[in-house]
Amino acid sequence: xxxxxxxxxxxxxxxxxxxxxxxxxxxxxxxxxxxGGVIMDVMNVEQARIAEEAGAISVMAxxxxxxxxxxxxGVARMANPKLVRQIMAAVTIPVMAKARIGHxxxxxxxxxxxxxxxxxxxxxxxADETYHIDKHAFTTPFVCGARNLGEALRRIAEGAAMxxxxxEPGTGDVVHAVQHMRQIVREIKALTVLDDQELxxxxxxxxxxxxxxxxxxxxxxxxxxxxxxxxxATPADAALMMQLGAESxxxxxxxxxxxxxxxxxxxxxxxxxxxxxxxxxxDIGTPRxxxxxxxxxxxxxxxxxxxxxxxxxxxxADAAEAVTGSMKGLAAAAIEEQDLMQTRGW
Amino acid sequence: xxxxxxxxxPLIGVLALQGAYDAHVRTLTALGAAPRLVRLPPDxxxxxxxxxxxxxxxxxxxxxxxxRFFDVLQTxxxxxxxxxxxxxxxxxxxxxxxxxxxxxxxxxxTVQRNAYGRQIDSSILIAPTALPGPPLEMVFIRAPRxxxxxxxxETLATRDGFPTLVRSGHIxxxxxxxxxxxxxxxxxxxxxxxRANRPAANRPGIATA
Numbered sequence: 144x145x146x147x148x149x150x151x152x153x154x155x156x157x158x159x160x161x162x163x164x165x166x167x168x169x170x171x172x173x174x175x176x177x178x179g180g181v182i183m184d185v186m187n188v189e190q191a192r193i194a195e196e197a198g199a200i201s202v203m204a205x206x207x208x209x210x211x212x213x214x215x216x217g218v219a220r221m222a223n224p225k226l227v228r229q230i231m232a233a234v235t236i237p238v239m240a241k242a243r244i245g246h247x248x249x250x251x252x253x254x255x256x257x258x259x260x261x262x263x264x265x266x267x268x269x270a271d272e273t274y275h276i277d278k279h280a281f282t283t284p285f286v287c288g289a290r291n292l293g294e295a296l297r298r299i300a301e302g303a304a305m306x307x308x309x310x311e312p313g314t315g316d317v318v319h320a321v322q323h324m325r326q327i328v329r330e331i332k333a334l335t336v337l338d339d340q341e342l343x344x345x346x347x348x349x350x351x352x353x354x355x356x357x358x359x360x361x362x363x364x365x366x367x368x369x370x371x372x373x374x375x376a377t378p379a380d381a382a383l384m385m386q387l388g389a390e391s392x393x394x395x396x397x398x399x400x401x402x403x404x405x406x407x408x409x410x411x412x413x414x415x416x417x418x419x420x421x422x423x424x425x426d427i428g429t430p431r432x433x434x435x436x437x438x439x440x441x442x443x444x445x446x447x448x449x450x451x452x453x454x455x456x457x458x459x460a461d462a463a464e465a466v467t468g469s470m471k472g473l474a475a476a477a478i479e480e481q482d483l484m485q486t487r488g489w
Numbered sequence: 490x491x492x493x494x495x496x497x498x499p500l501i502g503v504l505a506l507q508g509a510y511d512a513h514v515r516t517l518t519a520l521g522a523a524p525r526l527v528r529l530p531p532d533x534x535x536x537x538x539x540x541x542x543x544x545x546x547x548x549x550x551x552x553x554x555x556x557r558f559f560d561v562l563q564t565x566x567x568x569x570x571x572x573x574x575x576x577x578x579x580x581x582x583x584x585x586x587x588x589x590x591x592x593x594x595x596x597x598x599t600v601q602r603n604a605y606g607r608q609i610d611s612s613i614l615i616a617p618t619a620l621p622g623p624p625l626e627m628v629f630i631r632a633p634r635x636x637x638x639x640x641x642x643e644t645l646a647t648r649d650g651f652p653t654l655v656r657s658g659h660i661x662x663x664x665x666x667x668x669x670x671x672x673x674x675x676x677x678x679x680x681x682x683x684r685a686n687r688p689a690a691n692r693p694g695i696a697t698a
Contacts, residue, residue, distance in 0.1 A: 169611045172630040172669050176544050176575075180507040198551035200507055200544065235588065235602060236545050237631065259608035259631070282609050444551075451506050451552060452528060 155279030157300050158354035162366060170284030170304035173259065174368045177201055177391055181447050184208045184395040188233040189409050197443035201237040204230040209266045209313025210396035214404035219267045221249040227256050244488055245271025254283040261285050265487035266312045273489065278302030290323045290485055292330035296351035299367055306365060309485040310373015313396050315472030317380045319485060320373045324387045334360040376472060378449030378463040385453035392450050398442045402471055407439045408432040438468045499537040499683045502527040506552040508544020508576060512668040516676050530561040538570040538683035541577025543630065543666055549576060550591060566595045570659040570686045572679040578662035579633055596660045597639025604634030618646035618654065620674050627653060627665035635664060659686050
């Protein structure tokens, strides 16, 4: 692994002093800027523009949102660099993209493209069943999923600058996002009452580095921002997760999907369409399907409003009322164990 | 309200639509100010000063577009001490480029968004400034660049010849993030602006920083 590709310091160890080092501080600095907002999965330039216009703080560029991956199956990989570049060029907000768990070469490509955050994500098919990416080796910050405190601290030990609770992606069922957030918060609280002697055993129990366990015990919070993901589909879902302690919200399939495998048509008519007679020249720049585009816009706006004003039920109610339609959900309890995405990651 | 605040602590609003508001609250609290998160226009009532934090200015503008918040905030910052960092500085500027966008036009500067590149180009610099004391650490995250300052604007720090910390009357703006550094001098400077602007009746014996 050559340094010029990754630019960071491979194999970095982590403890309280790491959080004073410039490389990690810059990564955490961007994570801090992303607090209190919504990061939206987008599959094309038009969706990215809608997300930015609706007030998303960042977009996640990917070829298929989790609901489509779940419905269609197959191997899910990093997005094509061309798509990532197009989306980066289309918006001014930070752009994230997903790499497969353990696939450091995909991460190298994404860093080369200049994405602002890399998501080492269980939504994609894992590339390594033992090792996650050494994230210290990169200049680009990473976000990783976690279901419990031990998993979160292992990812932070590997260099993650942001944690997101996993939930169950692509379902529109918030139950696992709630479960994972509650579990992490509960496990953090439990650490704060342990004495110094007990912390060594807590590190063993959580399977996490003692230095990080001790930091959490002393501060009562994760040493990096903790966001929420996986099944958040409505404004009230976002408000729920924020009240449970999430510092921002990732929305995957909740905005641009109509049916489980079918996105809403948010495209505009283009000159090429007029050239082959699909529309008139007057139609260029107008929505192909005004109702479906309006539905996506209404969902995106509402979830942004609810995330900022999560504690104000009147505002959340007004935001929810303005939404036309909703994602067709899939109860997480109906998913077979082997089809869960959240169990990927070690 | 906070452990360090007292009845005569300055009440400082922190715009909390999105962004680094937590970090500003931590710094302000440590300096003895009483912070209040501002999410709606009525939250501005009775504040001695306001911080517009870093984050995404496009997101913040979407919220300002609702409930006449933009107009209320514009009136507010034209009369009350306000400190903008990064996206906050973009909101305060008279002109915004790359791309052009609406702003409160309270500070006579031109700002270019994301002028130093993407996150991979974010950096920490230590440089001498007009502030008393040693060189200042400046944390730049996807930073904007102040490409022009009006005649009323005083430059207090620079990077490659471009201003990074500017003051004009009761308004202070930084393209970097003092809330991410341990050095409190920039926030202290802002609190001094707040004290200077407070009516004499409201400032019984506030200790100078």
